[in-house]
Amino acid sequence: xxxxxxxxxxxxxxxxxxxxxxxxxxxxxxxxxxxxxxxxxxxxxxxxxxxxxxxxxxxxxxxxxxxxxxxxxxxxxxxxxxxxxxxxxxxxxxxxxxxxxxxxxxxxxxxxxxxxxxxxxxxxxxxxxxxxxxxxxxxxxxxxxxxxxxxxxxxxxxxxxxxxxxxxxxxxxxxxxxxxxxxxxxxxxxxxxxxxxxxxxxxxxxxxxxxxxxxxxxxxxxxxxxxxxxxxxxxxxxxxxxxxxxxxxxxxxxxxxxxxxxxxxxxxxxxxxxxxxxxxxxxxxxxxxxxxxxxxxxxxxxxxxxxxxxxxxxxxxxxxxxxxxxxxxxxxxxxxxxxxxxxxxxxx
Amino acid sequence: xxxxxxxxxxxxxxxxxxxxxxxxxxxxxxxxxxxxxxxxxxxxxxxxxxxxxxxxxxxxxxxxxxxxxxxxxxxxxxxxxxxxxxxxxxxxxxxxxxxxxxxxxxxxxxxxxxxxxxxxxxxxxxxxxxxxxxxxxxxxxxxxxxxxxxxxxxxxxxxxxxxxxxxxxxxxxxxxxxxxxxxxxxxxxxxxxxxxxxxxxxxxxxxxxxxxxxxxxxxxxxxxxxxxxxxxxxxxxxxxxxxxxxxxxxxxxxxxxxxxxxxxxxxxxxxxxxxxxxxxxxxxxxxxxxxxxxxxxxxxxxxxxxxxxxxxxxxxxxxxxxxxxxxxxxxxxxxxxxx
Numbered sequence: 001x002x003x004x005x006x007x008x009x010x011x012x013x014x015x016x017x018x019x020x021x022x023x024x025x026x027x028x029x030x031x032x033x034x035x036x037x038x039x040x041x042x043x044x045x046x047x048x049x050x051x052x053x054x055x056x057x058x059x060x061x062x063x064x065x066x067x068x069x070x071x072x073x074x075x076x077x078x079x080x081x082x083x084x085x086x087x088x089x090x091x092x093x094x095x096x097x098x099x100x101x102x103x104x105x106x107x108x109x110x111x112x113x114x115x116x117x118x119x120x121x122x123x124x125x126x127x128x129x130x131x132x133x134x135x136x137x138x139x140x141x142x143x144x145x146x147x148x149x150x151x152x153x154x155x156x157x158x159x160x161x162x163x164x165x166x167x168x169x170x171x172x173x174x175x176x177x178x179x180x181x182x183x184x185x186x187x188x189x190x191x192x193x194x195x196x197x198x199x200x201x202x203x204x205x206x207x208x209x210x211x212x213x214x215x216x217x218x219x220x221x222x223x224x225x226x227x228x229x230x231x232x233x234x235x236x237x238x239x240x241x242x243x244x245x246x247x248x249x250x251x252x253x254x255x256x257x258x259x260x261x262x263x264x265x266x267x268x269x270x271x272x273x274x275x276x277x278x279x280x281x282x283x284x285x286x287x288x289x290x291x292x293x294x295x296x297x298x299x300x301x302x303x304x305x306x307x308x309x310x311x312x313x314x315x316x317x318x319x320x321x322x323x324x325x326x327x328x329x330x331x332x333x334x335x336x337x338x339x340x341x342x343x344x345x346x347x348x
Numbered sequence: 349x350x351x352x353x354x355x356x357x358x359x360x361x362x363x364x365x366x367x368x369x370x371x372x373x374x375x376x377x378x379x380x381x382x383x384x385x386x387x388x389x390x391x392x393x394x395x396x397x398x399x400x401x402x403x404x405x406x407x408x409x410x411x412x413x414x415x416x417x418x419x420x421x422x423x424x425x426x427x428x429x430x431x432x433x434x435x436x437x438x439x440x441x442x443x444x445x446x447x448x449x450x451x452x453x454x455x456x457x458x459x460x461x462x463x464x465x466x467x468x469x470x471x472x473x474x475x476x477x478x479x480x481x482x483x484x485x486x487x488x489x490x491x492x493x494x495x496x497x498x499x500x501x502x503x504x505x506x507x508x509x510x511x512x513x514x515x516x517x518x519x520x521x522x523x524x525x526x527x528x529x530x531x532x533x534x535x536x537x538x539x540x541x542x543x544x545x546x547x548x549x550x551x552x553x554x555x556x557x558x559x560x561x562x563x564x565x566x567x568x569x570x571x572x573x574x575x576x577x578x579x580x581x582x583x584x585x586x587x588x589x590x591x592x593x594x595x596x597x598x599x600x601x602x603x604x605x606x607x608x609x610x611x612x613x614x615x616x617x618x619x620x621x622x623x624x625x626x627x628x629x630x631x632x633x634x635x636x637x638x639x640x641x642x643x644x645x646x647x648x649x650x651x652x653x654x655x656x657x658x659x660x661x662x663x664x665x666x667x668x669x670x671x672x673x674x675x676x677x678x679x680x681x682x683x684x685x686x687x
Contacts, residue, residue, distance in 0.1 A: 109438075179671075182541055183665055187663070274518065275519070278511060324526055330519035331516065331519050334513070337511075337515075342509070
């Protein structure tokens, strides 16, 4: 019996092929690249600061030195925010695609972004005096609400939480909530405020806000890594996963919680940044194969790199105006993504 | 036995939907900023109304209602075809870039040429729809060409390339939108959210031939969608020239959705849910799904448009939003109820 089970496991392992060499390269090289990008992000800006100032601001802080203050108060939080937002979105996108087995799935169909935008729209329309941290809490509550609705509905249904149902319920809820928030925006004439909030990106993020969301991102990433092996198995199909004795319902619940933490945190500090969550996991899969133990960490790193580079480009290209970072990520990523899609053409 | 039962159910569903459409039609004529009582509605329809009512009904309400019916059918059938061809339940006309392409073209046009019209007279009313149509076709063409490799276009590659191109157009959209002033921005948002603004007979005559030809053609081609569902190897095995059929079906879908989006804005959610609703009501045969989808799409869009005119009058709620607010709960109910 147990011998038989071992055989099965081996069979499955062989189907979840991965390219460990490329995976390790991404993690190692990516981390180094990420570090350089953070330094570059601190260096470039309205006033270019010397690398020496960057170094001493980090390790020998002097509150009288104005460039030290700029670095600590403005540039460093922004750089860190870009990295964690990119990493969070990419990792949660990877989880979504693995769980739903659908290449069109991204964090937004989990109801998280639209739930958040719904509550933000309510806040703008009815509580105009709300503070920034109040908005962040609203956004997070909305994210939770959206995810709970989607997961609740799909588990209520006959036949349980199937991937297709999760994806369909998600897109129905997402479009319902975002329609409601657009309607509120139009009715109360706040749609431009809402759009600015969502196209906002990571400028103006403060250290304190980062401290709010950092635990969620860290928790989400750890949870994602813990269930990554189960997600690989789930991505082979519900039947196979069940046949191997997996509690698929539990895994989906945990996956949803991870997505909620990661996307909720990202949305509440950076607004809606599309593309990263959808495309980075695809790019990663093209490179490292279909093992989610590699896909999730590699996606996180690549997502962080993409977003911080896009943020740098976004503030350089049309200075002093900022180009929305979500648009820049798409413009940088699309050509590369198209190249890979044509080259490989593999789905999941 | 089973087949004839299914046939029976199909007939009943079609009759019920048609009756609902007629009811929605009458309500829609009746409702609005100027409320026309039902007896006057009937009087006007048979040619015995006051001149005022005749003007409101024949020049404003009727073309808009017919437009809503046509656009609803077009988007819904396009969605049914795309879900069949791509074999993906999440597919809607948006995946062929039709939304983002048309949206980008319209925003670009609003941004650069706001207030300056090149054409006068008849042509000027066609500028926006033609801009949208051009955008939709360019996006769809780009997606198709980039998915073309080794003389085939696989569904997966089509979806992936679609994601990429959509993201690119979406990014362009955001960039230009953020540079607009508030009034233009609002106009753009309303267009993107989906609004039937072509409320005159010229648009109706422009749209009608597309649908009259393409929807029956789609029904005629429905059996290929059934075969494609079995997977490429089997489809080839039973002698279907899949690549050729796929291209034809895709072209039909693009033409239907492009024509509809050009006068209706971004209402692709209808293209996602209408086919699902039809499938959950009648089963998997496309020869039945497509007509039923068309009827459901028409019904949903007409009801949504009527509601959108009424709830916030004299302001209008974009019909695309109402479709989501109306359609999503019913769709969710069906999801919960069926396996």
